[in-house]
Amino acid sequence: MVKTLDAAGYRAALQEKDKTVVIVFGADWCPHCKRLEPLIEETANENIGKIDAFYVDVDKNPELAEQNGIMAIPAVIIAKGGKIVKNATNPRTKQILLDLIFK
Helix, strand or coil: CEEECCHHHHHHHHCCCCCEEEEEEECCCCHHHHHHHHHHHHHHHHCECCEEEEEEECCCCHHHHHHCCCCCCCEEEEEECCEEEEEEECCCCHHHHHHHHHC
16 A cells, blocks of 8 residues: 655655655656556555555645655655665656566
8 A cells, every 4th residue: 555645754754664665756647657656556565564655746745855856757766774775767667666676
């Protein structure tokens, strides 16, 4: 399950030490974000206990987008051990998403 984050939730999510954290930055009006949603949901459901997946709406949380240097959406940030380790813009396939998360 993908949970929606605000600024306070974002800070808390990054503190996760035992799981990989996947944070997707997007917007309701973005067609590429809508295409990515089921891939993120499916990946999260298939990897329960390994990853926590979250969504940040850039229109409702512009400060988080700015803080993370998000210039285009959808953007995906991967955090491990409380630190951001990878990011990507618009991963187009599930395999690209899995490689981003697990490699």
